[in-house]
Amino acid sequence: MTTPVLEVRKLTRDYVTSGGFLRPAKVVHAVKGVNFTLQKGKTLAVVGESGCGKSTLARMITLIDPQTSGEILIDGISANAAHVTRELRQKVQIVFQNPYGSLNPRQKIGDVLAEPLLLNTSMSAAERRDKAMAMLLKVGLGPEHFNRYPHMFSGGQRQRIAIARALMLNPSFLVLDEPVSALDLSVQAQILNLLKDLQDEFGLTYVFISHDLSVVRYIADEVMVMYFGDVVEHGTRDEVFSNPQHEYTRTLFAATPNSSVESIKARLAKKAALAG
DSSP states (O other): OOOOSEEEEEEEEEEEEOOBTTBOOEEEEEEEEEEEEEOTTOEEEEEOOTTSSHHHHHHHHTTSSOOSEEEEEETTEEEOTTSOOHHHHTTEEEEOSOHHHHSOTTSOHHHHHHHHHHHHOOOOHHHHHHHHHHHHHHTTOOGGGTTOOGGGSOHHHHHHHHHHHHHTTOOSEEEEESTTTTSOHHHHHHHHHHHHHHHHHHTOOEEEEESOHHHHHHHOSEEEEEETTEEEEEEEHHHHHHSOOSHHHHHHHHHSOOOOHHHHHHHHHHHHHHHO
């Protein structure tokens, strides 16, 4: 049996809140004993409302924050944010909801893409430039964008750049933290299609963090639903969508508007017909 790209065992994260006059400090259990495995080329969607623990989980598996207890294994290697090698850190990359906040406004896009190679490889300047240009083209941008600055791009284009940068070191998996929630519906569809195309071409592995079940339905192979730090449901996409077992999952279905790629295209077509 092949080694999972990512394995999480009994992962927890606690925060201690400061106390006050006659008020003791309290422990907040943000993530409570999460377990899952993720195979190469697959997408696990982690779903839940704000405050459910999904972004805290994302920060732990990207080795940004240490876990309180439990174990994270990347390609079978135990990982802990407090004691992690540079080589292990390169195996996981994250794409945030707001790409502009993670792009240096003073750097040209070509330099943004080449920087991970400069810091982590022995490639020559010409090799770095060639790989950066090739990745720029892979995400649907052109050579004319190479020497432009982040403020010169739309939100969707900046998210394409963030995805390209995340792929520069050939990571074992990507964590996509609400990558389309800040984008217009038509642009959401474009980015989701890009992620699917890149996954098919390169065999990419994704952890997709989202509150939107209808977007998840398009992108995910497995769905894990979190509620106040607990995993309340975990199964294949078809299992969860055809027969949700937990009341909280059913509540999420009822509260989530339909923003699947197919429904987005249908709404845009209807809008164009009315305008005509």
